[in-house]
Every structure is written in structure tokens, then in C-alpha cells.
Amino acid sequence: MKARTRAAALLLTPFLLLFTAVLVVPIGYAVWLSLFTEKQSGLGFGGSETVFTGLGNYATALGDRAFREGFGVLLGYCLLYLPLLLGGALGLALLLDSALARARRFFQLALFLPHAVPGIIAALIWVYLYTPQLSPVVKAMEAGGIGFDFFSPEGALPSVVNIALWEWLGYNLIIFYAALQAIDRSVLEAATVDGAGAWRTAFSVKVPLLRGSLAMVGLFTVIGSLQLFTEPLILSRGTGSAVTSTWTPNMYAYSAAFDRNDYGLAAAASILLALTAALLSFAVTRLTRDRKEKAA
Amino acid sequence: MSTPRSRWLSKGAVNGVLLLATCYMLFPLVWLVTAATKDAGGLLAGDAFSFEGFDLGGNLARLAAYNDGVYFRWYLNSLLYAGVGAAACALISVAAGYAFHVYDFRGKEKLFGLVLLGVLVPTTALALPMYLLASDLGIVNTYAAVLLPVLVNPFGVYLSRVLCAAYVPDEVLEAARIDGAGELRVFWSIGLRTVMPGFVTVFLFQFTAVWNNFFLPLVMLSDQKLFPLSLGLYAWNSNAHAEPDYYPLVVTGSLLAVVPLVLAFVSLQRHWRAGLTAGSVK
Numbered sequence: 001m002k003a004r005t006r007a008a009a010l011l012l013t014p015f016l017l018l019f020t021a022v023l024v025v026p027i028g029y030a031v032w033l034s035l036f037t038e039k040q041s042g043l044g045f046g047g048s049e050t051v052f053t054g055l056g057n058y059a060t061a062l063g064d065r066a067f068r069e070g071f072g073v074l075l076g077y078c079l080l081y082l083p084l085l086l087g088g089a090l091g092l093a094l095l096l097d098s099a100l101a102r103a104r105r106f107f108q109l110a111l112f113l114p115h116a117v118p119g120i121i122a123a124l125i126w127v128y129l130y131t132p133q134l135s136p137v138v139k140a141m142e143a144g145g146i147g148f149d150f151f152s153p154e155g156a157l158p159s160v161v162n163i164a165l166w167e168w169l170g171y172n173l174i175i176f177y178a179a180l181q182a183i184d185r186s187v188l189e190a191a192t193v194d195g196a197g198a199w200r201t202a203f204s205v206k207v208p209l210l211r212g213s214l215a216m217v218g219l220f221t222v223i224g225s226l227q228l229f230t231e232p233l234i235l236s237r238g239t240g241s242a243v244t245s246t247w248t249p250n251m252y253a254y255s256a257a258f259d260r261n262d263y264g265l266a267a268a269a270s271i272l273l274a275l276t277a278a279l280l281s282f283a284v285t286r287l288t289r290d291r292k293e294k295a296a
Numbered sequence: 297m298s299t300p301r302s303r304w305l306s307k308g309a310v311n312g313v314l315l316l317a318t319c320y321m322l323f324p325l326v327w328l329v330t331a332a333t334k335d336a337g338g339l340l341a342g343d344a345f346s347f348e349g350f351d352l353g354g355n356l357a358r359l360a361a362y363n364d365g366v367y368f369r370w371y372l373n374s375l376l377y378a379g380v381g382a383a384a385c386a387l388i389s390v391a392a393g394y395a396f397h398v399y400d401f402r403g404k405e406k407l408f409g410l411v412l413l414g415v416l417v418p419t420t421a422l423a424l425p426m427y428l429l430a431s432d433l434g435i436v437n438t439y440a441a442v443l444l445p446v447l448v449n450p451f452g453v454y455l456s457r458v459l460c461a462a463y464v465p466d467e468v469l470e471a472a473r474i475d476g477a478g479e480l481r482v483f484w485s486i487g488l489r490t491v492m493p494g495f496v497t498v499f500l501f502q503f504t505a506v507w508n509n510f511f512l513p514l515v516m517l518s519d520q521k522l523f524p525l526s527l528g529l530y531a532w533n534s535n536a537h538a539e540p541d542y543y544p545l546v547v548t549g550s551l552l553a554v555v556p557l558v559l560a561f562v563s564l565q566r567h568w569r570a571g572l573t574a575g576s577v578k
Contacts, residue, residue, distance in 0.1 A: 007479030008399035015392035015453060022445045023414050026425035033425065092317055100303075100310040109562065110318045113325065116557040118508035120526045121550045124533055125324045128331075133340050134543070136327070170321060198306075227420045230510050234530075238537035250420050257424050258515075270421040281416050 027274075034058065034267035057268035061252075067269060070249040071276075073157075078225050081161045085221060086214060088169050093176035094202050108177065112170035119167060123234040126163045131239065151241035160243070163231045168224075172217050179213040180206060212288070219284045223277050229254070249273045325554075332551040336540050339547065355548040367549055369521060370528040374507055374553070376439070377524050381446040382503035389449055390495050393456020394487045397464065408457070414450035423515045430516060441516040442524070446506045452498040459494030460487070493566075500564055507557060525553045 037053040061067045092111065096104055114122065130150035132138045141148060150159045183206060191201045229250040235243040236251070245259070246252040249269060257266035331339060333352040359367050396408055426445060430436045435444075464487055472482045488495065510526045517523060523531070529549050536542035 003479050004399055005401060007483070008395045008401055010480065011391040011395035011483060014388045015448070018388065018444070018448045019411065019414065019450070022426065022448050023417060023422065023450075026422045026429060027417070029429060030421065030425040033428070088317075092314065095310050095314055098310055100307040101314060102307075102311050107314050107318060109565065111314075111321050113558065113561070114321050116504065116561045117325070117554050118510070118526055118557070120508070120510045120530055121554060122324075124529065124546060124550055125328055128543075128547070129324060129327065166321065166324065169317075223416060223418065227418045229420055234533070237534055250418075253421075253424065257427075263424070263428065266424050270418075270424060274418050274421040277416060277418050 030267045030271055033263055034271055035264070037264045038262070053264070057264045058272065060265055061269045061272060064252075066244075066246045067249060067252050070246065070252050073248055074226060074228065076157055077161065077228065078222060080157060081164055081225065082218065082221060084161065084165055085168060085172060086218060088165070089172035089217075090176050090207070090210070090214070092169075092173050093180055094206065096173070096177055097180040097206070098198055098202070100198075108174060112174055114166050115168070115171045117167070119230045120234065122167050123163055123231045126159075126166070127234050127239060130159055151235075151239055153242040156235070156242045156247075159235060159241070160228070160231050164225075164228075168221070172221075175217060176210060176213060179210050183209055215284060215288045219281055222280055226250075226273055226277050226280075328547065328551050328554070332544075332548045334544065334547075336544050339543050340540060351544075352548075355544045359545055359548050359552075362545060366520060367528065367545075370523050370525045371552070373522060374524040374526075377442055377446065377509070377513075378503045378506040381443050381506045382499045385447045385449050385452060385502045386495050386499040388447060389452030389498050390456045390460075390488065390491060391483070392453045393458075393494075394460050394464070394483055394491065396453070396457045397460035398469065398483075398487070411450045411453055414448075415454070420511050423511055426512075427515045437517055437519050437522065439522060442509075442513050442522075445512060446502065446509065449498070449502055449505070452502060455498055455501075456491070456494055459497070460491050463491045463494060465490065496564070500560065503560070504557060525549070529553065 034057050035052060035054060036050050037056060038048045039051050095101060096107060101107070117125075129135045129137050138148075138150075149155050187205060187209075188201060191205045196204065227250055228248045232243045232247045232251060235241045236245050236247060245255050250273065253266045253269040253273070256262045256269060332355060333350050335351040335354060338351070392411075396404065422445075427436065430441045435441050468486055468490075469482055472486055473479075477485070507524075508526065509524070510530070513524050513527045514530070517527065520528070520531070529546055532542050532546050532549065536546055
């Protein structure tokens with residue numbers, strides 16, 4: 001028995017050490033940092049000193065309109081992105097799962113392929129496709145009489161959502177498709193025997209069975225969305241887009257840390273963001289668990 | 297009941313929609329391939345699908361020559377970060393997942409719950425404190441600054457535990473113990489071997505994650521020689537708006553950066569499918 005305990009400890013140690021070093025300690029350090037601020041001493045020369053400010057940085061962040069607007073942007077982003085992503089991925093998975101689909105392996109692979117493209121490169125490709133001088137898309141749209149400026153204030157949100165959708169649609173489609181394939185075939189046969197057509201089976205049998213997968217994908221998507229950074233960063237640099245350098249809370253934290261060297265404020269902003277993620281995931285898991293218990 | 301005609305129609309509709317979605321997914325990639333064959337003038341003409349200004353060879357030559365071949369240095373860096381990082385991460389994750397599956401100890405499920413919480417922590421929220429800690433330790437702007445954080449993947453541990461439960465046969469472990477093999481020996485020659493497909497899955501996921509990683513190197517590195525591809529292309533793109541000659545470099549460089557991942561995914565389909573399926577079953 002003792003040998004087993006020792007082996008368990010040995011096998012777990014590398015992971016737990018690193019887990020502590022790159023997750024637990026940085027979280028603790030971020031909390032610590034967020035409680036301090038730099039003050040110019042005296043007349044402004046003689047450098048600055050670090051002083052304890054309690055929750056001062058949190059108040060500064062929450063009081064800053066740019067930071068609050070970042071959350072507004074995230075809300076708008078989720079409201080547009082989530083239905084498109086979940087609806088699109090689920091819809092395509094149902095089509096792929098239907099008896100009518102051909103060349104299933106080809107479609108799965110082709111639809112998944114964008115996920116193999118690094119986020120930064122996906123963003124670069126799409127920004128080039130949005131740029132009027134470079135893009136065959138904008139030219140074709142203009143020829144068709146549709147003038148849409150992807151860099152205008154109205155274009156900002158759709159431009160970012162489109163990039164994210166392109167990257168994540170296939171990935172979530174495969175998750176849903178795998179869950180659909182795992183459904184007990186006898187349940188589906190029973191529905192057919194009862195006279196349910198393909199549509200009816202899809203919406204009254206398959207979709208309800210996928211609720212767990214839907215909730216999980218939804219949760220991970222929202223948590224991922226809270227971290228929105230790379231795509232809008234590319235849009236914000238040199239394209240003349242309406243996307244600013246503090247467009248999302250994460251960009252706000254980055255800009256506070258590396259443009260303004262205000263580490264306390266950056267840490268406070270990051271922690272507020274992480275807390276939002278924690279609250280959301282707590283609420284979602286609670287909600288789905290209650291549902292399950294009621295159903296049981 | 298449906299007539300053959302209506303069945304034929306719905307078959308067309310279903311596959312038509314799938315085909316349309318496929319076009320949306322593949323169009324930017326096709327554009328990337330054709331755009332990489334053009335010089336700056338041809339690119340700016342915006343007609344990506346003509347052969348005007350065809351200069352793939354020139355683009356590749358310029359890519360290789362620019363700044364003493366710094367692009368291929370970035371390429372090697374990316375291979376190093378992703379290859380070494382993912383291999384070590386997969387080994388560490390599988391060891392931990394195996395221990396969680398095989399052994400019983402006090403507080404095991406609590407510890408596992410803590411690890412799972414780690415999945416939910418926004419990684420970008422960690423980058424800043426990690427940067428400051430790294431600068432205290434004096435490892436900012438080194439390979440270690442990017443390599444160390446990517447060794448940890450809580451989801452990899454979760455996946456490994458699930459896959460160990462599916463693959464590792466308890467009776468065989470027991471038989472090996474009776475034959476006198478030590479616990480670590482049992483892990484190394486039976487556990488790890490039987491869960492090899494799981495190891496490859498974790499490796500593949502982490503390789504992609506590290507290859508795609510942008511935020512961490514952006515924060516940690518300022519020396520161009522240490523850049524991975526993602527950061528290097530980002531730096532070039534920042535120049536392109538003022539200096540259009542950078543456009544072909546960014547486009548051709550992006551194409552070459554995408555190729556290994558696409559090849560890996562096409563050839564290792566079985567493994568990423570396994571990972572996604574395990575992720576979808578609760």
C-alpha cells in the first residue's frame with residue numbers, strides 16, 4: 001500500500017508543482033498586485049513609491065467608462081455570436097446526422113479545417129479580406145451594389161463575430177455530431193415507428209437529448225468570449241477600424257499594463273474579468289444541475 | 297409517406313446547405329493559397345483569383361532572405377515551443393491522469409475538482425502576473441518564459457483520466473504487480489503503452505494550442521530571435537499598413553505556418569475526434 005501512495009505522489013508531483021507555479025501563484029500574485037498603486041512622490045521627481053490602496057484599483061476600473069463599455073461590447077458580442085454559433089453548429093450537425101447527408105467524412109474534415117488555423121492568422125486573413133484594396137469580397141460586394149464598411153462603427157461587431165464563427169463553428173459542430181452519433185439508435189427507431197418524420201425526430205428527440213452538450217458548449221463559449229483579445233487587437237492596429245485599443249476588458253487590462261505601466265489597475269481589471277467568468281460558470285452548472293435533479 | 301421526388305429534393309437541400317457551409321469555411325484558405333502567389337502589386341489589385349503578378353517563387357525567396365532568414369528561425373522556435381512543450385505536457389498530464397485513475401488516496405476527488413477549476417481560469421488573466429513573476433525571476437525574454445506555462449493543461453489531465461478509465465485494464469496491472477514489477481515500472485511499460493492513443497490526443501491538442509498561442513509570447517518576449525511564428529507575423533503585419541511590401545511576406549508566411557497543422561489534422565483525424573468525443577460526454 002505504501003508503495004502505491006509513493007507512486008501516486010511521484011506521478012502527480014510534476015503536474016501539481018507546475019499547476020501551483022503557473023496557476024495558483026499567479027492568481028494570488030494578481031490579487032496582491034491589485035491592492036497597490038504607484039504614487040508620484042512629492043513634486044514628481046525622486047521617482048514613485050508603491051502604496052496600499054485597498055480596493056482603490058477596482059473602484060478606478062469600475063469607474064472608468066472605457067472598462068464598463070468593454071463589458072457592453074462583450075454583451076453585444078455574445079448576443080450576436082452565441083445564437084449564430086450554437087444554432088449553426090447544431091443545425092449543421094443535425095443535417096450531417098440525417099440519413100440524407102452524403103460524404104460525411106469529407107464534410108466533417110472540411111468544416112473543421114479552419115480550427116487548425118492559428119487565431120492570429122485567421123484574424124490576419126479576414127482583416128485582409130475586409131480591407132477594400134486587398135479584398136475580392138469587398139470588390140464583389142460593391143459590384144453587387146452592397147457597400148459595407150467592415151471597419152465602420154456598425155461593422156466592428158459583425159467583423160469580429162465573423163472571424164470567431166469561422167474559427168469555432170466546425171469545432172463545435174464535431175462535438176454535437178459526436179453526441180448525436182452516441183444517441184441510442186433504438187430511441188430513434190421508436191420515434192420512427194411512432195410516425196415521427198425527420199424534422200420531428202430532430203427537434204423533439206435529438207435536440208432535447210443534446211441539452212447537456214449545448215449547455216457545456218455554451219458555457220465554454222461564453223468563458224472564451226470573455227477573453228476576447230486577438231481578433232479585435234488585429235482589427236485595432238492600423239486598419240482605421242472603429243475597434244479601439246480598449247475595446248474589450250482584456251484589451252483594457254493589456255493596455256493598462258503595457259501602454260500605461262499601471263500594473264495594479266491591470267491586475268484589478270483581470271480579476272474582475274476572472275470573477276465574471278467564475279460567477280457565470282457557477283450559475284450555469286447550478287442551473288443545469290437543478291434541471292437534472294428535477295428531471296430525475 | 298414521402299415520394300421519391302420529395303426525397304430527392306430534401307437530399308439536395310441537405311447536401312446543398314452543407315456544401316454552402318463548406319465553401320464559407322474553405323474560401324479564406326483558398327484565398328490564402330492564391331494570394332501567396334502574388335507580388336505586392338498583384339495583391340493590392342485585389343483580384344486574388346487571377347494570375348496577374350504571379351510570383352510565388354519570388355515571395356518564398358524574399359521570405360527566406362528577409363532579415364537573414366528570421367522567418368525560418370521563428371518557424372524553428374514555434375516547432376520547439378509546440379513540440380517540446382506538448383510532448384512534456386502530454387507526459388505530465390497522462391502521469392497525473394493515470395494516478396487519478398489507478399490510485400486511491402485521501403482528498404482525491406477534491407484535488408481533482410481543484411484541477412478542473414483550473415480549466416475555467418481565463419488564461420489571459422494569468423499572463424500579466426506571470427510576466428511580472430517571470431521578470432522577478434529574470435526569465436522574461438527567454439525560451440523558458442514561454443515553455444514553462446504551456447506544460448500545464450488541466451483539461452489534458454481530465455482527458456487522460458477519462459481515457460485511462462477506458463483503456464487501462466486493471467487486471468493486467470494487477471498481474472504485473474504479482475509478477476513483481478514496481479509501480480512506476482507498471483505505469484511506464486503498461487499504463488503509458490495502453491493509453492498511448494490518449495497521449496497522442498493530448499499531445500495534438502496541446503501542440504495546436506501552443507502553435508496558436510499568441511498572448512503569452514506577446515507579453516513575455518521582446519527579442520525577435522525568440523519569437524514564435526504568431527508573434528513574428530503580427531510584427532510584420534504592424535509594418536504592412538505603412539509599407540505594403542510586407543503584405544506578401546505576411547501572406548506567404550501565414551500560408552507556410554498553416555500547412556503543418558492542416559497536415560497534422562488530416563493525418564491524425566482519429567485522435568482529435570477521440571478528444572472531442574471525450575469532451576462532449578459528461
